[in-house]
Amino acid sequence: MNRHILCAALAVLALPVMTSVASAGPIERACLSSGRDAANRSVCSCIQQVADMTLRGTDQRKAAVFFRDPDKAQDTFLSKRNADDAFWERYKNFGATAEAYCAG
Template sequence: MRNLLIAAVILGLSACGGSNRFENRGGNVRSPAPVYAPTATGPINSACLASDRRARSSLLCGCIQAVADQTLSRSDQARAVRFYSDPQSAQDTRQSKSASDERFWKAYSDYGNRAAQVCS
């Protein structure tokens, strides 16, 4: 259950590190043009780089920060950073019936889905 929670909470991070988009898989002589993801620095980038996840990298963490800058307020980013060190708070937020927690969780889920699209 805890692993499921962590995966759900850090969807952007877990979904973004899966493939090497610069790898030539088709066997063609010409390689596909690289796709560049946005990068930024900020609280999520710092928490991501400090995490123990194998998929972390400066490019990935910078990308998910850039998506966070586009989709989450500063206070929502600060709240999301706490999930890295306290996954139980994410579970509590997700299950909360508070209207503000529900609004935050919707924004956070949208952010995670967007980060998975942009940063993979």
């Protein structure tokens, strides 16, 4: 009986953590897995909130790749495609907003 109570208690305690990880957006997940010293749950969550306000889902997934492969950002910046230029403008706005909103 005690074993069942312990399992139930652990499940209740783990649920909020599991839910927050499962609900993390692509930017937050990429931020948390980036290995950067400043990447902690609070900062990455803040950056994701800004992404939710400023970027579409497809833009978020594209930007998340930049955390793993910064050369992709350079490729996008140097691209001659109109779609990449439009994305880059949205991405710059996201970056400036995240810096202002999440700096601390």
